[in-house]
Amino acid sequence: QVQLQEAGPGLVKPSQTLSLTCTVSGGSVNSGGYYWTWIRQHPAKGLEWIGYIYHSGSTYYNPSLKSRLTMSIDTSKNQFSLNLSSMTAADTAVYYCAREVRDYSGSGSDYYIDFWGQGTLVTVSS
Amino acid sequence: DIQMTQSPSSLSASVGDRVTITCRASQGIRSDLGWYQQKPGKAPKRLIYAAYILGSGVPSRFSGSGSGTEFTLTISSLQPEDFATYYCLQHNSFPRTFGQGTKVEIK
Numbered sequence: 001q002v003q004l005q006e007a008g009p010g011l012v013k014p015s016q017t018l019s020l021t022c023t024v025s026g027g028s029v030n031s032g033g034y035y036w037t038w039i040r041q042h043p044a045k046g047l048e049w050i051g052y053i054y055h056s057g058s059t060y061y062n063p064s065l066k067s068r069l070t071m072s073i074d075t076s077k078n079q080f081s082l083n084l085s086s087m088t089a090a091d092t093a094v095y096y097c098a099r100e101v102r103d104y105s106g107s108g109s110d111y112y113i114d115f116w117g118q119g120t121l122v123t124v125s126s
Numbered sequence: 127d128i129q130m131t132q133s134p135s136s137l138s139a140s141v142g143d144r145v146t147i148t149c150r151a152s153q154g155i156r157s158d159l160g161w162y163q164q165k166p167g168k169a170p171k172r173l174i175y176a177a178y179i180l181g182s183g184v185p186s187r188f189s190g191s192g193s194g195t196e197f198t199l200t201i202s203s204l205q206p207e208d209f210a211t212y213y214c215l216q217h218n219s220f221p222r223t224f225g226q227g228t229k230v231e232i233k
Binding site: 114117 | 127158160162164168169170171172175176179181213215217220221222223224225226227
């Protein structure tokens with residue numbers, strides 16, 4: 001059973017950079033076919049897709065966050081990370097790491113998110 | 127970006143009711159759509175992927191249909207554990223985008 005666990009500060013000051021790490025157990029971040037993903041949820045709101053990093057290090061960032069976002073992957077530690085700079089109160093949210101699967105089927109590929117971390121609340125406040 | 131419009135935003139239903147939630151994509155996404163269930167304080171859980179394929183361990187009262195721009199999640203007989211918020215997510219292109227969510231409440 002794959003498990004993901006977020007770690008990082010629960011409180012960040014405005015203008016600072018948020019750094020979160022997701023540690024994966026029961027599976028390898030170095031395996032192909034998986035997009036290691038970050039998703040956030042503002043308080044009492046819906047889900048917002050932040051971006052992904054692939055085992056090769058290739059990334060895709062949500063254009064709405066791209067200028068402030070950096071993701072990295074550490075295969076030796078089986079972790080991937082998110083850095084979000086210039087934090088404001090609008091970035092207060094629960095941040096989830098997740099694994100999106102590319103499942104090669106007979107007619108092409110099916111995609112789905114099969115495992116999520118429990119989520120970590122990040123509050124931006126001075 | 128592909129916009130996902132989900133309706134209704136909330137609904138009240140009784141145990142045993144048939145419930146239908148709809149998701150509409152702003153452009154065609156083939157069958158690249160998943161449905162996820164979220165309970166308070168928990169991470170979402172996969173229910174359906176590829177529009178109609180039931181995830182592992184998901185009860186058969188859940189079903190999905192649709193392709194292109196119109197998709198439906200149906201719960202054939204609502205159970206107490208199904209009261210939750212449901213989201214669609216398009217997996218057709220990046221950035222991925224979610225519907226706004228549908229909160230299913232007890233009537």
